[in-house]
Amino acid sequence: MRSVKAMFVKQTLDMFRNWPVLIQYVVYPAVAFVFTVLVAKADETIADTMFVAMFSSIFAGMALVFSAMAVIAEDRETKSLRFLVMAGVKPHEYLIGVGGVIFLFGLGVSVVFALIGGYSGAEFFKFLLVMVLGSAASILLGASIGILSKNQQSASAVGIPVSMVLGFAPMVTMFNETAKQIFDIFYTQQVNVVANDVSTDIARPVLIILANIAALAALFAAAYRKKRLG
Amino acid sequence: MIEMRNIVKRFGTQTVLNDVNFTARDGEIFGLLGPSGAGKTTIINILTRQLYADGGSHSTGAEPFETGLMLDQDGLYARLTCAENLNVVADIYGMPRKKSIEALQSVGLGDAVKKTVQALSWGMRQRLALARAILHEPKVLFLDEPTSGLDPATARGIHQLILNLKEKGATVFLTTHNMDEAVKLCDRVALLHKGKIVENGAPSEICERHGAVKTVPDLESVFIKLTGAVLE
Ligand SMILES: Nc1ncnc2c1ncn2[C@@H]1O[C@H](COP(=O)(O)OP(=O)(O)O)[C@@H](O)[C@H]1O
Numbered sequence: 001m002r003s004v005k006a007m008f009v010k011q012t013l014d015m016f017r018n019w020p021v022l023i024q025y026v027v028y029p030a031v032a033f034v035f036t037v038l039v040a041k042a043d044e045t046i047a048d049t050m051f052v053a054m055f056s057s058i059f060a061g062m063a064l065v066f067s068a069m070a071v072i073a074e075d076r077e078t079k080s081l082r083f084l085v086m087a088g089v090k091p092h093e094y095l096i097g098v099g100g101v102i103f104l105f106g107l108g109v110s111v112v113f114a115l116i117g118g119y120s121g122a123e124f125f126k127f128l129l130v131m132v133l134g135s136a137a138s139i140l141l142g143a144s145i146g147i148l149s150k151n152q153q154s155a156s157a158v159g160i161p162v163s164m165v166l167g168f169a170p171m172v173t174m175f176n177e178t179a180k181q182i183f184d185i186f187y188t189q190q191v192n193v194v195a196n197d198v199s200t201d202i203a204r205p206v207l208i209i210l211a212n213i214a215a216l217a218a219l220f221a222a223a224y225r226k227k228r229l230g
Numbered sequence: 231m232i233e234m235r236n237i238v239k240r241f242g243t244q245t246v247l248n249d250v251n252f253t254a255r256d257g258e259i260f261g262l263l264g265p266s267g268a269g270k271t272t273i274i275n276i277l278t279r280q281l282y283a284d285g286g287s288h289s290t291g292a293e294p295f296e297t298g299l300m301l302d303q304d305g306l307y308a309r310l311t312c313a314e315n316l317n318v319v320a321d322i323y324g325m326p327r328k329k330s331i332e333a334l335q336s337v338g339l340g341d342a343v344k345k346t347v348q349a350l351s352w353g354m355r356q357r358l359a360l361a362r363a364i365l366h367e368p369k370v371l372f373l374d375e376p377t378s379g380l381d382p383a384t385a386r387g388i389h390q391l392i393l394n395l396k397e398k399g400a401t402v403f404l405t406t407h408n409m410d411e412a413v414k415l416c417d418r419v420a421l422l423h424k425g426k427i428v429e430n431g432a433p434s435e436i437c438e439r440h441g442a443v444k445t446v447p448d449l450e451s452v453f454i455k456l457t458g459a460v461l462e
């Protein structure tokens with residue numbers, strides 16, 4: 001517990017100063033806000049929630065994958081992880097502390113997205129639930145990439161294309177039916193589906209996202225068993 | 231007591247440690263001397279259980295939480311301040327955070343408490359790494375080339391600090407390729423060459439044994455005599 005707290009504090013302090021990571025928590029909601037106000041609200045033919053839906057799924061797929069990956073890859077590369085293990089920090093304590101901070105940052109941004117989207121009442125919580133689950137999936141994926149990579153550079157080489165596909169899948173599906181069928185199994189697509197029309201039944205999206213989480217947790221467990229953290 | 235018995239370590243086909251034996255007694259400063267590539271860091275890694283040996287036995291007489299380690303400057307959080315870096319460690323060990331400030335003062339970083347690591351000079355980072363290693367007042371402290379790359383004044387400061395730690399009862403195991411440092415600091419030393427300990431004992435004893443006492447004990451010439459190798 002002491003170690004979880006230590007990791008949590010370290011990560012919180014670091015997040016506010018880790019400019020390349022922090023910027024992502026600002027840019028996506030900011031862009032969504034600008035487009036919602038200037039475009040969606042002004043244009044009768046565009047749903048008010050379209051840009052929130054678009055950027056919240058991009059955020060879940062990209063920013064969270066990227067930060068989990070970047071943080072772990074950096075801690076491995078600078079060998080601070082090795083020092084922690086020497087000091088008796090258990091790998092799960094490290095991951096809970098660090099992942100927890102990323103999760104809370106993601107939750108904060110999700111609330112901002114919900115407010116921009118103008119969701120209220122039950123819709124607000126439905127949207128948040130889907131975002132929270134999507135965030136968990138993204139953090140597992142990012143952590144797996146971070147663990148499997150030698151350094152930050154090789155993490156980015158894998159993480160950037162993967163998160164691009166995840167983040168932009170919902171946009172591609174707007175234009176292509178085949179893509180829609182394929183990307184249907186991606187959690188980012190399901191985040192997008194719910195955000196677009198939050199009055200829908202969320203049972204199916206939630207189940208698909210949970211299946212994603214299960215698959216990514218298995219990936220994470222395999223990555224972890226293979227590489228440990230040192 | 232830190233002890234190695236018949237330790238063998240290979241990396242692939244290269245035998246880096248070939249039947250290494252030594253004992254460092256409790257409460258002393260023990261120096262492991264050898265040129266770079268001799269296997270000093272490998273010995274520390276084995277003793278601190280970061281590497282497995284291929285043969286032999288070893289012990290440090292201390293639990294992991296009673297052990298301090300400064301391998302290099304790695305693992306400092308660049309965007310965190312000196313105090314924040316140490317607070318992370320203090321939190322892990324359940325020590326009060328005022329220990330962080332005390333540790334920083336003890337290495338002469340009292341004025342840099344709020345500086346981020348990325349704004350520190352090389353020598354300051356080295357001292358911060360040392361502060362991190364001693365924060366939890368370990369019983370046994372491993373220091374891998376604690377003064378390499380430091381200016382003489384900073385090195386002297388670190389020497390004093392190591393002597394203070396010994397005063398307080400810690401066992402200090404350090405590596406160096408600086409013979410003067412070894413003579414000045416260490417109660418006993420072991421000379422490592424080509425994977426073997428070629429000599430060990432108190433510096434003055436070793437020098438007498440090899441007729442190498444000039445005005446000051448001259449370990450350097452002992453090493454050259456024994457091995458034909460020159461230390462850089
Ligand atoms: N992980 C490793 N894999 C392969 N060879 C290594 C590894 N670590 C050290 N060595 C080799 O072992 C020898 C001793 O290295 P090291 O213990 O770092 O020496 P020192 O600390 O005395 O300079 C060197 O020849 C080095 O190349």
Ligand SMILES: [Mg+2]
Pocket residue numbers: 267270271272374
């Ligand atoms: Mg070395």
